[in-house]
Amino acid sequence: MLSMILKTLFFLPKVFLAIVFSYLLVLIVMPAIAMLDYYGITMWALTCVLLALVFVAAVIVFWIQKKTLNKRFAVYFIGVYWLVILTAPSLVFMEAWYQLRGDKAGFAAEYGYLEKLEKLELTNQFIADSIGITIANSTYYNEFEPDVYINSSGFRSREFNDTCMGNPRLLFLGDSFLWGLSAKPLDASFSDVLGKHYCTFNTGIIGAGLAQYKAIVEQYFNEINPQFTCLFLYIGNDLLRHQPKLRPFVPNHFWTKNMGFSSEHIDACGDKIYFDSPDLAYQHYMEHYSLLASKNWFVKDVLAKTHIGTKVYFALTNQYDDGNCGIYTETIYTSKYLQDIKQTVEGMGGRFLLFVIPEKINLITDAKQFSDSYGAHFEGISPFVPYHFTFDDYANGADEHFNNQGHLKFAQFVSEVLDNELSQYIK
Numbered sequence: 264m265l266s267m268i269l270k271t272l273f274f275l276p277k278v279f280l281a282i283v284f285s286y287l288l289v290l291i292v293m294p295a296i297a298m299l300d301y302y303g304i305t306m307w308a309l310t311c312v313l314l315a316l317v318f319v320a321a322v323i324v325f326w327i328q329k330k331t332l333n334k335r336f337a338v339y340f341i342g343v344y345w346l347v348i349l350t351a352p353s354l355v356f357m358e359a360w361y362q363l364r365g366d367k368a369g370f371a372a373e374y375g376y377l378e379k380l381e382k383l384e385l386t387n388q389f390i391a392d393s394i395g396i397t398i399a400n401s402t403y404y405n406e407f408e409p410d411v412y413i414n415s416s417g418f419r420s421r422e423f424n425d426t427c428m429g430n431p432r433l434l435f436l437g438d439s440f441l442w443g444l445s446a447k448p449l450d451a452s453f454s455d456v457l458g459k460h461y462c463t464f465n466t467g468i469i470g471a472g473l474a475q476y477k478a479i480v481e482q483y484f485n486e487i488n489p490q491f492t493c494l495f496l497y498i499g500n501d502l503l504r505h506q507p508k509l510r511p512f513v514p515n516h517f518w519t520k521n522m523g524f525s526s527e528h529i530d531a532c533g534d535k536i537y538f539d540s541p542d543l544a545y546q547h548y549m550e551h552y553s554l555l556a557s558k559n560w561f562v563k564d565v566l567a568k569t570h571i572g573t574k575v576y577f578a579l580t581n582q583y584d585d586g587n588c589g590i591y592t593e594t595i596y597t598s599k600y601l602q603d604i605k606q607t608v609e610g611m612g613g614r615f616l617l618f619v620i621p622e623k624i625n626l627i628t629d630a631k632q633f634s635d636s637y638g639a640h641f642e643g644i645s646p647f648v649p650y651h652f653t654f655d656d657y658a659n660g661a662d663e664h665f666n667n668q669g670h671l672k673f674a675q676f677v678s679e680v681l682d683n684e685l686s687q688y689i690k
Contacts (some may be wrong), residue, residue, distance in 0.1 A: 354571060357570070357571055358569055358570055358571055361570035361571070361574075362570065364660050364661065365659075365660035365661050365662075366570050366661065368567060368568060368569055368570045368572070368573050369553060369554045369555045369567035369568075369573055370552060370553050370554070370555075370573065371552040371553070371573075371577045372574070372577070372661075373552075374548060374552040374553070375661060376522050376523070376524070377522060377524065377548055377549065377552065377553055378519075378521045378522050379549070379553070379555045380519065380521065380545075383517075383519050383541050383542060383545055384519055384520050385517060385518060385519055385541060386403060386407075386518045386519060386520055387400050387402075387403060387518065388400055388403050388404075388518040388523070389468065389469065389470075389514045389515070389516060389518055389523075390417075390512075390514055391509075391510070391511065391512050391513050391514040391515075392417070392511075392512070393511050393512065394478055394482060394509060394511065395478065395508075395509025395510045395511050395512075395513065396475055396478050396479060396482065396509065397468050397470065397471060397475060397514040397515045397516075398416065398417025398418060398468065399411075399413045399417050399418065399419060399468065400413075400417070401413040401415075401417065410449075411449060416483070418464075418465060418466045418467075418468070419442060419443070419454075419465055419467065420435075420463070420464050420465040420466065421458075421462075421463075421464065423464060423483060423486050423487045424486070425462070425464075427462030428462075430461070430462045431461070431462065431490045431491065431685055431688065431689075432462050432464065432487060432488060432489040432490055432491075433461050433462060433463045433464065433489055433490070433491045433492075433493055433681070434463075434464050434466070434480075434483075434484070434487050434489035434491070434492045434493065434613075435454060435457075435463055435464060435465045435466060435467060435493050435495065436466055436467070436476040436479060436480070436492065436493065436494040436495065436604075437454075437466075437467040437471070437476075437494065437495035437496075437497075438467060438468065438469065438470060438471045438472065438495075438497055438500075438501065439467070439468075439469040439470065439471075439664060440453075440467070440495060440497055440620050440664060440665065441453075441454050441465060441466075441467025441495050442454075442465075442467040442468060442469050443455065443467070443670070444469065444664045445658040445662055445664035445665060445666060446665070446666075446667055446670050447667060451667045451670055451671070452665075452670050453665070453670040453671070453673045453674035453677065454467060456670065456671060456674035457674050457677060457678065457681075460678065461681060464487050464489065466479050466483070467495070468515075469516065469523070470514075470515040470516045470523070470525065471515060472500070472501055472503070472507060472515070473496075473501060473503055473507070473596075473597065473600035473601070473604075474506075474507040474508065474509055474600070475509065475515070476494055476600075476604060477600055477603055477604050477607070478509055480492065480604055480607050480608060481607060484607070484608070484611055484613070485611070489613055490613060490614065490688060491613065491614050491615075491616055491681075491684065491685075491688075492604075492608045492613050492614070492615050492616070493616045493617075493618060493677070493681075494601075494604065494615070494616070494617050494618070495618045495620055496601075496617060496618070496619055496620065496646070497620040497622070498619060498620065498621060498622040498625070498627075498637065499620075499622040499623075499663055501597070502595075502597045502637070502640050503595070503596040503597045503600060503640075504594065504595055504596065505596065506596055507527065508537070510537065510539075513526055513537075513539060514526060515527065517538075517541035517544055517545070519541075524541075524544060524545060524548055525544070526538050526539075526541075526544055554566055554567035554573060554576060555567055563576070595639050595640055597640035597641070598639070598640055598641060598642045598643060598644065601617065601641070601644050602643055602644070605617075605644065614684070614688070616647065616680065616681075616684065617641075617644055617645075617646040617647065618646065618647050618648075618676075618677060618680070619633075619646045619647065619648040619649070620673070621648075621649060621652050622663065623654065623657040623663040624663070626652055626653065626654070627648060627649075627650055627652075628650055629650055630648070630650070633648050633650075647676075647677075647680050649672075649673065649676045651672075651676075652669065652672065652673075655668065656668055656669030656672055656673075657669055
């Protein structure tokens, strides 16, 4: 029997050709399937690949059984052999793909920025004022990043009392995109590009949202006295189905030497959780979105060693699937905040312009798609939406921010709108 098995496994020309064909199939199909991970269907991709490989193995085993072997044990042995031969390269490829992509084993996909730390060492890179507006800590930037200018109000902007030499004044509201994340160097960001041609006041802060934008307008509008207020809304995380709140002296993120993690969170059922201390926030994130918490059972420790094991665990447990609790059927608050900001701006004699920043994994190609997907969030508001962005305009891997090309492209889009609006204003 052993000699028959060896002969079947290694010497039959047809079997050898089948092996070669199967490996070529894996090399051709796997990159395409792995790319689907960018669209949020990782587990479907993995499942389909494994099912396909099992099917191929079953066909080959059937052929071997019919043509070569009659003994049941040998057939089962061959089946296991083929399953390993066909599955192993696929799993190795997927593991390598996630590694090269920048994913981190042991963490849920959206929380790869987390690190397992023995002790939190806060940098206070961003702090909050008495209202709860998160601002940049000038002390930190003066010491560690002196090339980043922070004005006296805590923003990466010119001083709010700048005269602009009589030119129209533009207040910019936004988050990490407006701050300039992933632009290299930082002054290649769209906010800096626009700042070279217009008198802009940039209040973009990493992790900011509509509640902060509203508070900034209420707090600083009279001081800046802008003719135009431009809000840059990122589709990926600025749309609201809850009412966030600002808390005095508690920033939107707690920043350590290794990472920044949110001080607020929407749990699986859409309830807002607010953390008043970094230790409580860190403990929550590590227990719910990591396999590396201090108290783990053996299986979690094993799964945390690989990207695939990590993804299988979180896919099966649905631990971070917000959709399971009906969050997507709750009241939409985006339009309410936008209307409030618009009314405040116009009530103080300014003009309000809303620009939409497309999401990398769900690019907007036309007005109908935008209306069908997001129309309910913009009732009573007419945003300016770019429909010409591509995957190549964003940073590599899991980073969803613009690269330099994307920043420049968005700056050009905004500039066209501003030139048209300013020409009407000057008239």
